[in-house]
Amino acid sequence: MPVSTPPPQSMELPGTGLRYVDVRAAVEALQPGAFARMPYASRVLAENLLRKSGSIQGADDMLRALCERRHDVDFPFHPARVVLQDLLGTPALVDLAGMRDAVAEGGGDPRRVNPMIPTQLVVDHSLNVEVAGTEADAMPRNMAMEQRRNAERFEFLAWCKQAFTNLDVLLPGSGILHQINIERMSPVVQVQDGVAFPDTLVGTDSHTTMIDALGVVGWGVGGLEAESVMLGRASWMRLPQLVQVRLEGQVRPGVLATDVVLALTEFLRAQRVVGAILEFHGPGVAALPLADRATISNMAPEFGATAAMFAIDERTLDYLALTGRSADQVALVQAYARAQGLWADAFGQAEFDRTLGFDLSTVELALAGPSDPHQRRPLATLVEQGIAHAGAQVAEDGPMPDGAVVIAAITSCTNTSNPRSLIAAGLLAQKAVARGLARKPWVKTSLAPGSQAVEKYLSAAGLLAQLAQLGFGIIGFGCTSCNGMSGPLPQDIEQDILARQVHTTAVLSGNRNFDGRVHPRVKEAFLASPALVVAYAIAGSIRVDVAHAPLGRDAQGREVYLRDLWPSDADIDRVLQASVHSSQFSAVYDPMFHRNDSGGRAEAAVPVCYPWREDSTYIRRPPYWQAPFTRLGDFQGMRPLALLGDNVTTDHLSPSGAILPDSAAGEFLMRKGVAPAEFNSYGTRRGDHVVAIRATFASNRLRNEMAGTEGSLARVMPDGKLMRLFEAAETYMQRGQPLIIVAGRNYGSGSSRDWAAKGVRLIGVQAVVCENFERIHRTNLVGMGVLPLEFEAGVTRKTLGLTGEETFDIAGWQGVPAPGARLRLRIHRADGSVSDAPVVCRLDTEEERQVFGAGGLLPRMRDEFLQEAR
Helix, strand or coil: CCCCCCCCCCEEECCCCEEECCHHHHHHHHCCCCHHHCCHHHHHHHHHHHHCHHHCCCHHHHHHHHHCCCCCCEEEECCCEEEEEHHHHHHHHHHHHHHHHHHHHCCCCHHHCCCCCCEEEECCCCCCCCCCCCCCCHHHHHHHHHHHHCHHHHHHHHHHHHHCCCEEEECCCCECHHHHHHHHHCCCEEEECCEEEECEEEECCHHHHHHHHHCCEEEECCHHHHHHHHCCCCEEEECCCEEEEEEECCCCCCCCHHHHHHHHHHHHHHCCCCCCEEEEECHHHHCCCHHHHHHHHHCHHHHCCCEEEECECHHHHHHHHHCCCCHHHHHHHHHHHHHHCCEHHHCCCCCCCEEEEEEHHHCCCEEECCCCCCCEEEHHHCCCCCCCCCCCCCCCCCCCCCCEEEEEEECCHHHHCCHHHHHHHHHHHHHHHHCCCCCCCCCEEEECCCEHHHHHHHHHCCCHHHHHHCCCCECCCCCHHHHCCCCCCCHHHHHHHHHHCCCEEEEECCCCCCCCCCCCCCCEEEECCHHHHHHHHHHCECCCCCCCCCCEECCCCCEECHHHHCCCHHHHHHHHHHHCCHHHHHHHHHHHHHHHHHCCCCCCCCCCCCCCCCCCCCCCCCCCCCCCCCCCCCCCCEEEEEECCCCCEHHHHCCCCECCCCCHHHHHHHHCCCCHHHCCECHHHCCCHHHHHHHCCCCCCCCCCCCCCCCCEEEECCCCEEEEHHHHHHHHHHHCCCEEEECCCCECECCCCCHHHHHHHHCCEEEEEECCECHHHHHHHHHCCCEEEEECCCCCCCCCCCCCCCEEEEECCCCCCCCCCEEEEEEECCCCCEEEEEEEECCCCHHHHHHHHCCCHHHHHHHHHHHHHC
16 A cells, blocks of 8 residues: 555635645646546545545545545545434433443543534424414424423433533524524535635434535434544545436426425436435536525435535525625635535536436426335326325315325425425415315314524515414424424324224325324325425315315305416515515524524533433433443344334334334333323433333334234244234343344335434344345444344345244354455254355445444444543
8 A cells, every 4th residue: 555645735715815625636646637527525525535634544545546436445534513403413412421421430531522523413303293283372382392391301401512512502493403504504615724625514314415405515324423423533434326417407387396306206216326425417407596406405315315415506605695694604615616626617527427317397296105205196197096086075074084184294304494385385375365265174284494584584475374374383493293293183083083994194395204204193194395285284185186176165166276276486486585585594593503602601510421310211321331232242043023024214113203102112101100191202212222122113014024914013933922022022132032133125214313223232133134224224233233234136035935933143254244245144944944045244344344343333432432541
């Protein structure tokens, strides 16, 4: 390996008085002509490598690999900051607090356990729609309940804000992390010690990718990896596949950003871009407003991609100015992007691993569902697809019909970050109210913006009152229904659902609609634009063919169709120009961030180590530094806890929504004296591992093929007794029986929640073998010391004839398997026969191999702190 040369001398950034690391000069010195061929992401990662390369052996080889788009070289990525949302961020901070105890008990200094880079946490996932948008006081009542139920969590976060340095916490009611991140947190270009460099980040939410729309390289990671980065460790990676998506044409009149992104989700899933970094170029990009780009980038996890990048251009600068960034900052972004080759016109010769083309003019109004974001359903063909019924109409005074929409929610950062989409919904509501239409009485409606600025511009447009009249009053600022925090259905509605077995649905402007995610009583969920959410609240049933059948009748008895209510592009643009102003964003964010920067009043010093409460069911000292979690298993004689099919999501593995009284977690909480009305949600209780392990595989939509029926069920072998899955795991743990999970394709898709890996580790699972993993979940498994294995092509649980009666060994390795090693899954069948199946070890880098060998990331980091102390 050649000796690395020092990083190139920083250059003066014209007109700024700052300096920057000149990537073009460094690359051209190493490989003439290579810079022009580098995609956007490669240039940013190269800058990161060069700026940090003084202590990196072999930096030249790593830089050369970036130039050549090689995918077999490990290199370090040092994000400039970490962002956390509370459902994943709180457990991450619980881990750091627990590590302080572990370090102290090992003789080290617990104060060394501290974020080393700026870390920002926004409490945005704990808001529950207890009170629907039909009530005038919904927001204060919902926020009061959020504060009361989450008092222990917020008390812990207040301790974290004081006890840890480099940590900022935005309290409830601020908005959604991703929307705040793109509207204010990101400077796009950072400055430190007189050097300008690109803003980069990782976040504990897969939708961190929303920031990619600003040209900021960022993506979601599990909480474990985020903890590692917070503590100053590089995120070691291999360059993902780089895929160019060339956008052609223009969006047709009447089509909204939601429709565009649903079409892209369907297209890109079919193109198998799993794990890739996407870059959007082509003539269609220039016409897309930044908010539309943000809608696209936000959905990168639904594409299966790592990131969805847009280069910096005039639209970027316009958006920065609109959202209240200073003129100096906007000028800095332009100067840096042009000098560093990150401006949109600098990629005409860029080369990619693949190029895909997509024509924006082909997009039409659509829904996606009933259980996956890529299941696009054009509105014009709902009858042909069996979603709607020809001639179906819903009477106001009749019983709740088949396909009843019981939840209609305008929610999530994907769409509430898009003023054009929200104004369209408001204008549709305005027309509907003028025609005398109303929501159906069984529809629970809500509007939960991701930013307080939304309230300001909808108010300025005069649209809040009409939305509220249809039930879409603002119930608070947070994630809500998209994350399963839909709150309870009215008691009479729930009783009717159960008594008549009504097939219920939800329509929401979110990004995820996986089985059981939105609400346990909802059978199907559909993603839609905010305007269509309003339309379906009026229609009342997914069976109504909203494209062709009337939504209802006006006061004169005349039929009213969707086309009568749909706003024109000219009307939307007129209201947009008149009502959305930079002063609204400044009015929200200037005091919010000034308050956080100033630190508020002086408070008493807090203890270095957190004072855990033994009676808490929210925050509990974690066990990851105790045996048996600090050592590897022997991977012999493992029994399958579950045989699972394709598209098992992290919602199946660790749901975040409502806790039902008859669940393992619900029964545990009742034994602890917690009333069902105070259960809150699985997500809010992840700081207590005793509750959280009872959420593992707790989805009532789980399909364990060993059980033969839907639900959180398993059979204990060899006797075959059917029981609740957690109780089966308890039985196996009492026997000292190691476990394995066997699954199909796309295992662990969905949200980047590390408890989907923590839970399986804590109930005794040593390995997961499947056809392929989603990226973040695989890294979380490694971080917990669970071995991820993939069947070789053409081999599945079905071709092997697995029934769940088998036991399994993993053969072909000693010590710790090498990255990508070919191993053997030895199958011991009930009839005494033995066979081997080839599997691939999905420890992908040497860094992951070392983490796995240490028993997981948390034990390894504790050991490193103790070694430094010695």
